[in-house]
Amino acid sequence: MDKAMNCNLCARGCNTDREYKAGYCGMKNEIRIGRAALHMWEEPCISGSTGSGTVFFSGCSLRCVFCQNYKISMKNVGKTVSVSELADTFVRLQDEGACNINLVTPTHFVPHITQALDKAKCRGLNIPVVYNTGTYDTVDTIKMLEGYVDIYLPDFKYMSSELSKRYSNAPDYSIVAKKAIGEMYRQVGMPEFVSAGEALREDVENAQSTEEQMLMKKGMIVRHLVLPGCTEDSKEIIKYLYETYGDNIYISIMNQYTPLSTVGNIRELNRKVTQSEYDDVVDYALDIGVTNGFIQEGDTALESFIPEFGE
Template sequence: MIQDFCCPEYECCRACPRHCGINRNIGERGFCGETAELRIAWAGLHFGEEPPVTGAGGSGTIFITGCNLRCAFCQNFQISQHGMGAAVTVETFTGICLRLQAAGAENINIVTGSHAIPALCIGLREAKRKGLTIPVVWNSSAYETVPELEALAGLVDGWLPDLKTLDSSTALRIFAAPDYPERACTAIGAMSVLSPLLITDSDERYPFGKMLSGVIVRHLALPGKLQDSKAVLQWFAHKLKHKALLSLMTQYTPVAANPQARKITAFENRLLNESEDLHLKTFLDDLNIDDGFYQELVCDQDWLPDFNRVQTFSSSLSKPLWHWKEGWISPLPSFPISI
C-alpha cells in the first residue's frame, strides 16, 4: 500500500457526510470504496467544461477514483463505482499537476474528490510548494461537509458543484443519499462564501472571460423530473443569482452498463425530449436567470467516456497526459520541471 497519503483524518473517517468511521490508513474501505491511497484514473487537458473553465488551453482535469454517491446514471461508473484507477504517490500527483500546467492548462480541475479531501489537501499543498500557480477548480457532487470544504480554503480557487435535486426521495432512490438536498445546498452556500465570483473581462482568447474565482452551479435535468429541475432553479434564483453562475445541462444519457441503472424507470432512463427542453428554457426565462450557460439539446451518446482506453474521451474533447493503466502518455516537456 502506498503510504504517502495516510493522515489522522482517515483513522476514523469523517471525510464526507457518510461519516463511515472506518480506519482507511490500515486499508479499511467505507462507502466510497477507497483506503487512504489516492487513486487516479485519468489526467489530461479537457475541452468540454464551461467556457470560463475550459478557456483557450483546456482544463487540466484529474479524475479521482471512488465516490460517496451511487448515482444510477453515472457516466463515470467505471471509476466511481467499479474502482478503476491506480494509486499514486505525492510525487506523482504533484508531477501531474505541474505537467498539466506546463502543457498550457488553464487550471487544475479535481473531479470527484469529495471522499479524498485529506489526501488532496496534502497533494495540492505540495504541488503549490513546487511551483503550481494556475487556479485549482473543485468539480464535485456537492455532497460534502463545511469543515472539509474549509480545509480546502487557500488551495481551491473555483468550484463546479452539482445540485442534483432538492427532493429527498429522488436523492434516496437515484443517488443513495436522502440527505443530499440539505448537504448540497449548505455546501454550495459555503463555496460561494469561500470564493466570490471573479471572471476576467472577455477578449479574443477568452470570449466568455476566464474564471479566477467563484462558483458555477451545475444541474443535470433528469427526464421525467422537470419539477425537480424547477425547484433547483428556483433555489438558485433565490440564493445565488448574481453571486454565482448557473450551468443547466441536458446531456442525460442512459448508461446501460451501470449496475445502478435498475433504480430508474424506463420512462426516466432516456434522452430528454424537445418538449422538456422547451420547458427548461421557459423556467429560466420566468426566473430571469441569465448569468450562466445552457447546454443545447443534442441526441447523441457517442461522447460517453471509457476509462479502459487511454483516449477516454473523444479526441476533439481531450488530450490525455496520464492514464491509470499506462502512466505518462504525452511526451514530457523539453524544459526541466522541479518535482
Template structure:
C-alpha cells in the same frame, strides 16, 4: 464581474504555512473518516476502504487537458482534469460508473499525484480541475502542497457532486478558486432512490451556501477565463422537472440571481437505468422539457448561462 488577477488562492496560504497546517488537519479527518457526509468512520489513514472504495491513497482514472468543460474553464488550452476514482454516491444513472463505482484507476502517492498536477501545468492548461474529489480532499491537499512548493501556479477547480462535508469545505476555504458543484436532486425520497443518499439534498444546499460565501459569484478575466467564484451545474432529467424547478428556485433565492449556471440537457440512460427497476429514467430528455426548464430559470431572474 471581470477581474484581472490570475494568482491562485492557495499561494497566500502556502506563504504563511497555513497550507501545510491544513494538510495535517485534513489527514486527521481520515481516521476515523469524516471526509464526506457519509461519515463511515473507517480508519482510511491505515488504508482501510471507506464507502467511497478508497483507502489512504487517492486513485486517478485519468488526467488530461479537457476541452469539453464550460468555455470559461477550457479557454483555448483546456482545463487540466484529474478524474479521481471512487465516489460517495451511488447514482443509478452514472455515465462514468466504472470509475466511480468500481474505483478503476491507478493508486498514487501524494508525490506522484503532485507530479500529475505539475505535468498538467506543463501542458499549458488554464487551471487544474479535481473531478469527483469529495472523498479525497486530504489526499488532494497533500499533493497540492508538494506541487505548490515545486512551483505550481494553476488555479484550482473543485468539480463536485455537491455531496461534501462541512469540514472538508472549511479546509478548502482559501485553497479553491473555482467551485463547480453539480446539484442533482431536491427531494430526499428521490435522492435515496437514484443517488443512494437521502441526505444528499440537505448536504448539497449547505455546500452551495458555503461555496457562495467563500468565493461569491463567478468573476471572469479580460481573456474570458474564470478567475474565481461559483459555477453551478444541473442535469435536467426526464420526468423530473419539479426537481429542476425547486433547485433553480433555491439558486435564485438563496444563492444569487447572478449565479453562473450550466443547465445541462445531455442526459441519457446509462449504468443501471437500462433494466426494469428504473423505467421512468429509461429515456432521453425531450426538447420541450429542456425549454421549460430554461424558461423557468429566466422567470426567476437567472441569466448567466454557461456555454
C-alpha cells in the same frame, strides 16, 4: 486524512478506517485517479481554448445509479498515485497548457489533495484550482479547502429527498448540498474573470489562443443535470439557487443525461431527456430572471461525450 482517525469526509459519514478497508466511496487511504488530461467539455470559461486540466478521482460517495462516469465511480478503474505524484500531475497539466486544475469527484481525497497542492505550488503551480463535486460534502470538509480552491463547480442534483434516496441512496442530499454550497460561496464570493490572453503564461509553448475569451479565475458555477421526468425538481433547484444567490453565481443547466446499463430496471431513467423537457427548464430559469447561466445546445446526450477512463 489523519491516519489515526476514521473517515467522515463526506456526508455518508461511514466512519471507516481507510487504512484497512474501503469506505462506502470504494476507496481506501491511497489516492487513485482514473484519468488526468486536458478536457474541452466544461463550460467555456472553465475549458477555455486550451482545456481544463481535469483529474478524475476514482470512487465516489454518492454512487448515483445513472452515473455517467461509473467506470471510475463504481468500478474504481484507475491507478494509485502518491501525494508527490499527484503534485507532479498537476504541474504536468499546467505545462501542457491547462487553464486550471479541475478536481473531479475529489471529496474522499481532500486531505491528500491539499498536501499535493502545497507541493505543486512549490514546483510552480500557479493556475486556478477547480473543485468539481457531486456535493455530498460536509461543511467541515469544504472548510479544509479554504485558500486552496478558486472556483467551485458543485452539482445540485436533487431537491426532492424521494429522488435523492431512489437514485443516490442519500435522502438528505438537498440539505447537505445547500450547506456545502453556502460554505463554498462564503469562501469565493462573486465571480471574477480574466481574459484568456492575460491568463496565458509565457512558458506555455503549445497554448494556442490569445483571443479575448474570458476565463473564470474565482467564483462558483452550480451545475444541474436535468433527469428524465424530473423537470419540476429541476425548477425547484433553480428557484432556490436564484433566490439565494441571485446573479452572484452561475447556474449551468445540463442536458447530457445518457441512459446507461447501470440504471437497470429503473424504467423512468431508461431514456434521454426530451428537448421539450430541457426547454421547459431553461425557459423557467429565464422567466424567473436568471441571466448568469450556461445551457447546452445540440445533441450532447451521446455516450461518446463521456470520457474514456484508462486502467
